[in-house]
């Protein structure tokens with residue numbers, strides 16, 4: 289304390305002008321940190337976002353700087369759990385911080401978190417109301433909205449499920465889905481809906497389409513250019529599958545809405561997509577390891593693996609691992625027909641509190657020829673080293689509650705005709721060759 293005050297006094301008396309240039313060379317909130325927070329934090333940390341506090345103004349940020357330094361330096365915030373050292377790294381929705389940005393935030397906090405000159409602030413972002421569709425700013429209001437029936441989530445207790453089936457008169461003509469969003473109610477629904485999905489089905493026609501899937505941190509999906517998902521006309525059932533988790537407050541009559549945006553009438557997509565497909569690693573409904581084989585001993589680890597053989601060429605556009613509280617990582621690897629292996633993506637810091645979808649940039653979407661094996665490895669950590677382990681003394685078995693375990697990956701998949709595959713693969717090769725030539 290004493291030394292500091294002496295120094296400041298000495299500087300103030302002897303060379304007052306030198307003090308500010310030295311400080312001004314370090315990062316300030318207004319000039320350097322606010323732009324980072326706008327890009328990477330405020331989506332959740334603004335007045336109506338899902339984050340616990342707003343990080344918009346200097347006054348709002350100032351009390352949190354120690355926690356911010358800690359979460360940012362350890363890459364806990366923003367939530368982004370992909371291994372940055374292996375696999376594909378170009379994502380459409382990457383809001384993680386670069387090493388340089390982390391360095392800026394850390395240096396700024398260490399220098400006393402100076403505000404700087406408010407004139408340097410970037411123009412504020414006008415965040416849309418949290419009760420509105422997130423896709424509204426991009427696509428306007430949805431063409432179709434279906435709602436779940438009300439469900440009251442109790443204040444305390446364990447996981448709760450609500451799977452209502454809604455009779456739906458249907459749309460008058462076949463349409464192709466371009467985007468869909470899953471919107472829990474605001475302000476309480478967004479806190480209790482952990483994940484869910486909704487399907488439209490016409491049992492007599494054997495027709496099913498998954499309209500939307502949601503997990504904390506992932507509410508919507510916009511399909512890649514030229515790709516569509518078909519909805520047939522006519523009466524249908526809309527089946528919701530909602531997984532709620534209580535937050536200490538009763539949520540009366542929660543209703544989830546699902547919005548669907550269609551391609552224009554008469555549109556014919558170049559490719560038909562399956563959208564996000566659930567690939568099971570715990571083998572619940574397949575011939576892999578059976579559910580009863582998912583047993584994790586107290587203070588132990590477990591790795592499961594499962595392989596899928598692609599019986600047609602396929603393009604992948606997204607990857608979203610799903611496990612529960614003991615889940616610690618999941619990787620997706622391609623073993624090509626010639627035997628070469630490529631680790632496509634690895635989430636090595638999985639956190640059950642988040643269900644992030646990693647959406648590949650168009651030019652890196654994996655193109656897998658027929659016969660490729662898609663190999664998944666899921667890892668569980670039931671030790672004290674897992675920060676969200678509720679009780680490492682317990683045996684953990686397969687089950688639907690957050691304290692039980694499961695394992696699957698939601699993978700955005702579009703099957704391709706052989707010709708289309710050859711064409712896309714050639715395009716990719718040509719682009720790579722011209723990059724190398726540069």
Ligand code: HEC
Nearest residue numbers: 325328329331332338339340355356359360365366367505
């Ligand atoms: C996708 C939404 C989202 C983004 C983006 C996000 N956060 Fe968070 N943040 C949350 C939520 C939800 C919590 C509370 C739960 C938790 O701690 O995981 C939280 C918690 C925190 C905490 C801990 C608060 C406490 O109670 O101690 C800090 C600090 C924080 N965030 C800072 C940031 C910073 C800085 C950024 C950007 C660099 C950021 N967050 C980006 C959603 C987000």
